[in-house]
Amino acid sequence: MLLEPYDVVVVGAGVAGLTSSLKLAEEGLRTALVERRPLNKIGERACGDAVGLHHFREIGLEPPSHVVKQEYRGIVLVSPSGRHRIFVPGEGIGVDSVKFAQWLLGECVRRGVELLHSHHLESVKISGGVLERVVVRDLTNGSRKELAAKAYVDASGAVPALRTKLPDEWPISERPRVTDYNAAFREIVELGEPLSNPDYAAIYLNNDVAPGGYWWAFPTSSGREVNLGLGVVMGMGFNPRKNYESFVKPLFNGRTVHSAGGLVPTRRPLPTLVWRNVVVVGDAAYTVNPVHGGGRGSSMLAASIAARNIAEAINLGVSEETLWGMNVDYMKAYGAKQAKLDVLRMYLQLMKNDDLEFLFEKKVVSGDQVYDLGIKGRLSEEVLNSMRKILSLIARPSLLNKLRIVKSYMDRAEKLYLDYYPKSPKEMFKWIEAVNELYSEYSKLIGYAPGPKVSW
Numbered sequence: 001m002l003l004e005p006y007d008v009v010v011v012g013a014g015v016a017g018l019t020s021s022l023k024l025a026e027e028g029l030r031t032a033l034v035e036r037r038p039l040n041k042i043g044e045r046a047c048g049d050a051v052g053l054h055h056f057r058e059i060g061l062e063p064p065s066h067v068v069k070q071e072y073r074g075i076v077l078v079s080p081s082g083r084h085r086i087f088v089p090g091e092g093i094g095v096d097s098v099k100f101a102q103w104l105l106g107e108c109v110r111r112g113v114e115l116l117h118s119h120h121l122e123s124v125k126i127s128g129g130v131l132e133r134v135v136v137r138d139l140t141n142g143s144r145k146e147l148a149a150k151a152y153v154d155a156s157g158a159v160p161a162l163r164t165k166l167p168d169e170w171p172i173s174e175r176p177r178v179t180d181y182n183a184a185f186r187e188i189v190e191l192g193e194p195l196s197n198p199d200y201a202a203i204y205l206n207n208d209v210a211p212g213g214y215w216w217a218f219p220t221s222s223g224r225e226v227n228l229g230l231g232v233v234m235g236m237g238f239n240p241r242k243n244y245e246s247f248v249k250p251l252f253n254g255r256t257v258h259s260a261g262g263l264v265p266t267r268r269p270l271p272t273l274v275w276r277n278v279v280v281v282g283d284a285a286y287t288v289n290p291v292h293g294g295g296r297g298s299s300m301l302a303a304s305i306a307a308r309n310i311a312e313a314i315n316l317g318v319s320e321e322t323l324w325g326m327n328v329d330y331m332k333a334y335g336a337k338q339a340k341l342d343v344l345r346m347y348l349q350l351m352k353n354d355d356l357e358f359l360f361e362k363k364v365v366s367g368d369q370v371y372d373l374g375i376k377g378r379l380s381e382e383v384l385n386s387m388r389k390i391l392s393l394i395a396r397p398s399l400l401n402k403l404r405i406v407k408s409y410m411d412r413a414e415k416l417y418l419d420y421y422p423k424s425p426k427e428m429f430k431w432i433e434a435v436n437e438l439y440s441e442y443s444k445l446i447g448y449a450p451g452p453k454v455s456w
């Protein structure tokens, strides 16, 4: 059955797909939202559920109070031994994932978005060099529908369902390396004893317990509940659930309310988030902060930028040329910061506990400097100078030298994504070569092995 053509078909009703649909409907576009989960399960996923408030402000979205489970005054970073802490200021909230998604969904439907829940994207039809339609299967009765649109948005998450079905020659179908992902496991635990300081979301750095990631305790419900989890770099044989159960779970007494695992892409964004008449947002486009793995806020940002550019492209005739503004806007707003932080992420993943402990103990970086790094992606000369002073005083030349290399590649990566980002699709392939060269040169220099490409 072929349904009447839409302006846009969005695949995936996570935060990226819901925000895209909402913003597209606000642009006056006829939008269908396809989601394989049943209606009442939309929003149920593994997540730490902590989001910086600035993300909502940036896109003009105010979450209602019933979706907010906790307000945070900042993050506390804890050293491997647990003895040293850095308080990073910054307003954030802990959301109830399901209530948040259901609220967004209600806003979408109120604006006319047509939801096809319990529908699985099964295949695509390409014709005349564009995506002509998608085939979806109704999971309640097995019947199939074909949906056609002027533009399509892939918001199907960390293992993308749409863009991986597109021709290999389309750069948007790129497959990442296994180490570009963190595999994570988390539980929501109702505590016997409430936590004493629920205003801070705690991140514990320990490369033995959480190799290539971290473990976290994000209090909610005024400390009566905690979102507890652990993430590790993928593809190196580590098991996040096993490590969670051995090292984290025994530290907290309580009743598990919900457990789930998931993947999160912790890398720079896809080189292009648009090709032909397809746009990719959210985890499907790797729009996640590579260092802390937070992806909700940046998914909403990417979705919002996508909707604006799709609306303009539909007026002009949709193509990668008319959609190109999406890339330029996104790289400026967030992508260049990701590119920079990806450089730092690789280095952090190689750091040994004693080097981490040392940085904490000697107070080489302050909370404000970590905030600058996390929010703005800025490892400023000022920070480096203070590190230089401290590290030369206490004779850690190799650490200082490595940090110099990291800073220089962070700057070069930012330049590539900001100043030299291609102005049109024609320049794209040359630019991708330059990006690949930069990251592979850096990986070799610091001894980072990115591993094979993923198998999906």
Ligand SMILES: Cc1cc2nc3c(=O)[nH]c(=O)nc-3n(C[C@H](O)[C@H](O)[C@H](O)COP(=O)(O)OP(=O)(O)OC[C@H]3O[C@@H](n4cnc5c(N)ncnc54)[C@H](O)[C@@H]3O)c2cc1C
Residues within 6 Å of the ligand: 011, 012, 013, 014, 015, 016, 017, 034, 035, 036, 037, 043, 045, 046, 047, 048, 049, 050, 051, 119, 120, 121, 122, 155, 156, 157, 158, 161, 184, 185, 186, 229, 261, 262, 263, 264, 281, 282, 283, 284, 288, 293, 294, 295, 296, 297, 299
């Ligand atoms: C354990 C863990 C903890 C995290 N903690 C945080 C945190 O504290 N803060 C933060 O900001 N971020 C966090 N993240 C990252 C964050 O959750 C994601 O970046 C964000 O939710 C991505 O949203 P999305 O809409 O792109 O993808 P998703 O939420 O994965 O949504 C994709 C949707 O597409 C649907 N779909 C997939 N395939 C198909 C198909 N074939 N047909 C139809 N539908 C399909 C899925 O069912 C799903 O509903 C965490 C991630 C993990 C794994």
